[in-house]
Amino acid sequence: MNKMNSVEIKNMTKTYPSGDDILLILDQVDFTLPLGSQMALTGESGSGKSTFLNIIGALDRADSGEILSCGSALHKANEAEMSQYRNKKTGFIFQFHYLLKDFTALENIMLPGRILGENPKELRVKAEELLESVNMSNRGHHFPGQLSGGEKQRIALARALINKPELILADEPTGSLDEKNSRLVEDMLFSLASDANVSLILVTHDRSLASRANIQYHLQSGKLNPL
Numbered sequence: 001m002n003k004m005n006s007v008e009i010k011n012m013t014k015t016y017p018s019g020d021d022i023l024l025i026l027d028q029v030d031f032t033l034p035l036g037s038q039m040a041l042t043g044e045s046g047s048g049k050s051t052f053l054n055i056i057g058a059l060d061r062a063d064s065g066e067i068l069s070c071g072s073a074l075h076k077a078n079e080a081e082m083s084q085y086r087n088k089k090t091g092f093i094f095q096f097h098y099l100l101k102d103f104t105a106l107e108n109i110m111l112p113g114r115i116l117g118e119n120p121k122e123l124r125v126k127a128e129e130l131l132e133s134v135n136m137s138n139r140g141h142h143f144p145g146q147l148s149g150g151e152k153q154r155i156a157l158a159r160a161l162i163n164k165p166e167l168i169l170a171d172e173p174t175g176s177l178d179e180k181n182s183r184l185v186e187d188m189l190f191s192l193a194s195d196a197n198v199s200l201i202l203v204t205h206d207r208s209l210a211s212r213a214n215i216q217y218h219l220q221s222g223k224l225n226p227l
């Protein structure tokens with residue numbers, strides 16, 4: 001794998017069974033993401049955007065092809081290696097925040113670090129810094145139920161960054177927010193990714209959001225087309 005790339009994919013195919021038929025979702029896709037770049041992926045509903053993201057995030061597997069991401073060969077990885085890769089190399093943000101309701105905002109941010117067995121004191125310092133970077137310093141002790149949708153998504157963004165990932169994978173991260181909160185979360189996502197020089201893959205329906213990324217692709221009929 002070329003050290004200047006975060007992701008290198010060759011000839012990746014993914015199908016799903018559908019009754020007696022087979023759905024061809026990704027059709028011999030080749031793709032390279034240079035280190036530190038920000039890529040947006042658009043495409044119609046059902047075109048396979050989440051499937052593409054989930055394979056790079058080691059949440060799903062391709063049928064065939066070579067998938068190298070952050071130095072890991074995902075097409076050859078076993079379950080333990082997939083989980084190690086997910087926890088150490090990637091930070092995921094979904095449309096819904098998936099914060100744990102019985103944990104405070106600060107505890108939610110710390111959680112991925114706890115799973116890796118990091119030193120709790122150091123982790124807390126990092127989590128407080130991240131809380132500040134998403135402008136939520138005064139809300140660390142609040143529970144998710146006490147936060148607005150936009151605030152919860154900012155906590156989810158901080159949580160995605162706690163393990164200093166090499167790659168952020170965002171699946172419609174502003175899809176359930178209003179215009180004002182969408183812009184706020186978008187601004188934070190792009191600026192935090194670029195400050196930390198982390199590569200970003202962002203799946204979105206929103207063309208204006210996509211246009212903020214320096215690389216844009218459109219997924220159609222199983223093929224990735226640069227825009």
Ligand SMILES: Nc1ncnc2c1ncn2[C@@H]1O[C@H](COP(=O)(O)OP(=O)(O)OP(=O)(O)O)[C@@H](O)[C@H]1O
Binds near residue numbers: 046
């Ligand atoms: N586990 C599965 N089993 C069978 N079919 C699936 C599975 N997961 C996804 N699909 C199908 O694969 C296609 C691509 O799904 P995917 O979620 O990747 O699309 P998407 O572009 O992200 O859509 P949306 O924009 O609506 O979220 C869809 O037709 C979907 O129904």
